[in-house]
Structure formats: structure tokens, C-alpha cells
Amino acid sequence: xxxxxxxxxxxxxxxxxxxxxxxxxxxxxxxxxxxxxxxxxxxxxxxxxxxxxxxxxxxxxxxxxxxxxxxxxxxxxxxx
Amino acid sequence: xxxxxxxxxxxxxxxxxxxxxxxxxxxxxxxxxxxxxxxxxxxxxxxxxxxxxxxxxxxxxxxxxxxxxxxxxxxxxxxx
Amino acid sequence: xxxxxxxxxxxxxxxxxxxxxxxxxxxxxxxxxxxxxxxxxxxxxxxxxxxxxxxxxxxxxxxxxxxxxxxxxxxxxxxxxxxxxxxxxxxxxxxxxxxxxxxxxxxxxxxxxxxxxxxxxxxxxxxxxxxxxxxxxxxxxxxxxxx
Amino acid sequence: xxxxxxxxxxxxxxxxxxxxxxxxxxxxxxxxxxxxxxxxxxxxxxxxxxxxxxxxxxxxxxxxxxxxxxxxxxxxxxxxxxxxxxxxxxxxxxxxxxxxxxxxxxxxxxxxxxxxxxxxxxxxxxxxxxxxxxxxxxxxxxxxxxx
Numbered sequence: 001x002x003x004x005x006x007x008x009x010x011x012x013x014x015x016x017x018x019x020x021x022x023x024x025x026x027x028x029x030x031x032x033x034x035x036x037x038x039x040x041x042x043x044x045x046x047x048x049x050x051x052x053x054x055x056x057x058x059x060x061x062x063x064x065x066x067x068x069x070x071x072x073x074x075x076x077x078x079x080x
Numbered sequence: 081x082x083x084x085x086x087x088x089x090x091x092x093x094x095x096x097x098x099x100x101x102x103x104x105x106x107x108x109x110x111x112x113x114x115x116x117x118x119x120x121x122x123x124x125x126x127x128x129x130x131x132x133x134x135x136x137x138x139x140x141x142x143x144x145x146x147x148x149x150x151x152x153x154x155x156x157x158x159x160x
Numbered sequence: 161x162x163x164x165x166x167x168x169x170x171x172x173x174x175x176x177x178x179x180x181x182x183x184x185x186x187x188x189x190x191x192x193x194x195x196x197x198x199x200x201x202x203x204x205x206x207x208x209x210x211x212x213x214x215x216x217x218x219x220x221x222x223x224x225x226x227x228x229x230x231x232x233x234x235x236x237x238x239x240x241x242x243x244x245x246x247x248x249x250x251x252x253x254x255x256x257x258x259x260x261x262x263x264x265x266x267x268x269x270x271x272x273x274x275x276x277x278x279x280x281x282x283x284x285x286x287x288x289x290x291x292x293x294x295x296x297x298x299x300x301x302x303x304x305x306x307x
Numbered sequence: 308x309x310x311x312x313x314x315x316x317x318x319x320x321x322x323x324x325x326x327x328x329x330x331x332x333x334x335x336x337x338x339x340x341x342x343x344x345x346x347x348x349x350x351x352x353x354x355x356x357x358x359x360x361x362x363x364x365x366x367x368x369x370x371x372x373x374x375x376x377x378x379x380x381x382x383x384x385x386x387x388x389x390x391x392x393x394x395x396x397x398x399x400x401x402x403x404x405x406x407x408x409x410x411x412x413x414x415x416x417x418x419x420x421x422x423x424x425x426x427x428x429x430x431x432x433x434x435x436x437x438x439x440x441x442x443x444x445x446x447x448x449x450x451x452x453x454x
Binding site for chain 3: 086088089090093133136137138152154155156157158159160
């Protein structure tokens with residue numbers, strides 16, 4: 001299945017893009033997606049457990065993804 | 081000695097004036113002044129220990145007054 | 161540095177209060193506005209009148225600003241308290257504080273309004289919709305028997 | 308009733324925020340303004356850029372307003388968070404809340420700004436006087452080693 005990954009701020013700078021597609025095995029979790037993401041150049045900038053949102057809601061590593069999900073990797077927020 | 085007494089808000093209404101002079105014995109305290117004030121008509125509106133300011137500073141009952149002092153009897157404040 | 165506290169007869173201009181405390185080193189600005197409410201203690205209020213022991217009230221307001229400055233390392237404070245007749249929804253008090261950090265701004269603002277209510281010699285007479293008027297006694301309003 | 312939270316590209320109008328929450332039943336109005344500071348962590352800042360994961364940030368802001376409403380019995384909340392490029396002294400966020408009583412207004416305002424800083428996906432890049440730029444990581448700034 002295919003999911004969309006969004007990257008922001010320092011993570012987008014490090015990985016050189018703000019959006020990419022990943023093909024994962026059906027039933028993959030957020031944690032497995034992060035594992036795949038770590039294979040890419042610049043991924044050393046990601047912390048061990050980055051915040052993640054799936055379809056615009058914060059999600060835990062064990063969440064099982066579905067085809068077409070949008071997974072945002074969220075750097076430490078600095079609003080306010 | 082003579083002192084000026086200022087009354088405000090509900091106390092001024094009750095005693096029918098916002099200012100009066102009292103002649104006291106030298107060395108009188110705030111508490112003794114209040115005793116004298118209680119002899120006046122309407123003074124039942126004063127609580128047992130009203131807040132008092134002497135020369136625009138809060139003062140305790142035992143403070144010894146001096147000739148010419150201005151003694152304000154302060155109803156419960158309601159600013160803000 | 162602004163350390164400004166005063167009684168005013170004209171309506172409080174909250175934008176001007178904010179402007180007085182704003183400086184490029186202050187990351188947090190907090191404005192408290194006390195407003196004349198249309199209902200108090202279950203009675204319909206039509207207006208309010210504030211009277212003060214003016215010289216002492218002005219001095220106490222100034223003391224509160226200075227004490228807040230020391231207590232919260234605050235350099236920018238502007239306080240205005242209205243006296244005279246106020247219509248509904250008019251501001252009775254405006255307190256603007258600014259600080260490099262927000263924690264101090266919140267603590268200082270809250271401390272200032274509590275001190276104002278505790279010790280500044282100002283009195284409030286409410287005008288009710290039924291035509292009567294009454295001096296407000298917060299020490300009585302707080303008593304459980306009043307609920 | 309006002310329950311209003313949004314991202315904005317234009318400067319925040321704090322007077323308009325105050326007006327949106329003012330009602331005759333609200334005795335206490337509190338406005339928090341976060342401002343771009345000229346110094347952060349000892350470095351001279353010349354400007355700031357906020358970027359957001361916009362649909363999620365707008366939804367989180369709305370959730371925070373609604374949650375504050377329930378938690379503090381608050382009916383009037385207006386929040387604006389700026390995105391894009393900001394000059395020094397411009398407001399990055401304005402939070403206006405109003406309540407019949409001040410205790411709730413203070414608690415709600417403080418809770419809202421802490422929640423915004425904790426969970427709304429917005430990032431800040433500081434532009435420094437020396438021409439460099441850097442994304443701000445508040446989790447790093449809080450570490451004792453950084454002092």
C-alpha cells in the first residue's frame with residue numbers, strides 16, 4: 001500500500017523534501033514507516049521517537065496505517 | 081488636639097457627612113478616635129474594627145495620633 | 161521602562177495601555193480588563209459609579225505597580241482605574257504588563273488585580289434596573305449566607 | 308458566544324480580538340499577546356518566520372478553544388496565530404478570553420497558551436542579525452546544558 005509522508009521545518013530541510021510517497025506492506029505501523037524513512041539520506045536528523053500525526057491527528061508508533069493515509073512527521077513545535 | 085476625619089461611601093451616607101473634625105486628648109489612639117466617632121448618630125453602620133488610614137496610609141488601632149492628622153475610615157473596598 | 165498607575169475620569173483606552181508596555185525585549189504582553197456587568201448577585205445592573213479616596217488610591221495603585229515590579233522583575237506596567245459614572249460594558253480597570261517571559265506576566269497581572277481589590281480605597285455603587293442604588297460590599301457578597 | 312480560533316497571514320488586530328469576546332455578562336476580559344523578541348537565547352534576532360501544518364494547526368487551535376470552553380465554562384474565546392514572516396515587536400499570537408469572573412479568565416488564558424505551545428504544529432525560524440537563520444527547538448532550549 002502507498003502512504004503520503006509530510007515533512008516540515010528542520011525535518012524537511014534535512015531530508016531535502018517536504019513530501020514523499022512510501023510503499024509499505026499492508027498492515028504496517030507508524031513505527032515501521034519511520035524505520036523505512038530512516039533509510040533515506042538526511043534521516044539522521046530525526047530523533048528516536050518523533051511526533052507523528054496520521055490524517056492530521058497525533059498518533060502512536062503502534063498505530064496500523066491504511067492505504068492512502070497521510071503521515072506527518074512533526075518536529076518539536078514552536079508556536080505561540 | 082484636633083484631627084480631621086474622612087468618611088466615604090456607605091459610611092458617609094450613614095453618618096450624614098464625608099468629613100468632620102474631632103477634638104481628642106493628646107496621645108489618643110485610632111481606637112479611641114473610633115470610640116468617639118461611635119457616639120454620633122448613624123455610627124451603628126461602622127463595623128467593630130473598620131479599616132482606617134492615617135495620613136493616607138493604613139494604620140492599626142493602637143497607632144497614636146498627632147494634632148492635624150487626617151484619619152480616613154475606609155469601608156470595604158470594591159475597586160477593580 | 162514604564163511604571164504607570166493612575167485614576168482616570170475618561171474611558172480607558174486599552175490599545176494605549178498595551179502600547180505603553182510594549183518593547184522589543186518583552187515577549188509576553190498581558191492585558192486584564194474589568195468590565196461593568198449587567199447582572200451582579202442576581203440583580204439587573206443598569207450602571208455603576210466608582211468613588212475613591214483619590215490621593216490615597218492613586219498612591220496605593222502606584223505602590224502596587226512598584227511592588228509588582230520588584231516581586232516579578234517586571235519593568236513595564238500600566239494600570240488605569242476609572243472613577244465616576246460608568247455605563248454597562250465600560251472598563252472599570254485596565255492592567256497591562258509585559259515581560260520577556262509569559263509566566264511572570266501572568267503571575268504579575270493576577271497579583272496586581274488581587275492587590276487592587278484588597279487595598280485600593282475605591283468604592284462602587286451599583287445602579288439597578290429598578291431605580292435603586294447600593295454600595296457594594298465584597299466582604300458581604302463572599303459570605304455563604306448570601307448565595 | 309464566540310468560539311473562534313484561526314491562523315492568519317495579516318497582522319493580528321488585538322482590539323478586534325477584545326471586541327469579539329466582550330459581552331455585558333463578562334466582567335473579566337484577558338488578552339495575551341506573544342510578541343517577537345529582539346533577543347533569544349542571547350542571540351540578536353532580526354525577524355521571525357512561522358510555518359504551520361495548516362489544516363492540522365487550525366484544527367488543533369479550534370480543539371483547544373473548545374476544550375478550554377468546557378474546562379473553564381468559558382463561552383467567549385478568540386485566538387489568532389500568525390503565520391509567515393514577522394518583524395520584531397509584531398504579535399505572533401493573540402488570545403482573548405472573557406468570563407463573568409476573573410479567576411476562570413486567568414486560568415483559561417494560561418491553559419490555552421500552554422496547550423498551543425505543546426501541541427499546535429507550528430514552527431518558528433529565527434532570522435539573526437548576523438544573517439543566519441535557524442529553526443527553534445524549544446525542547447533543546449529547555450535543557451540545562453543550554454544555559
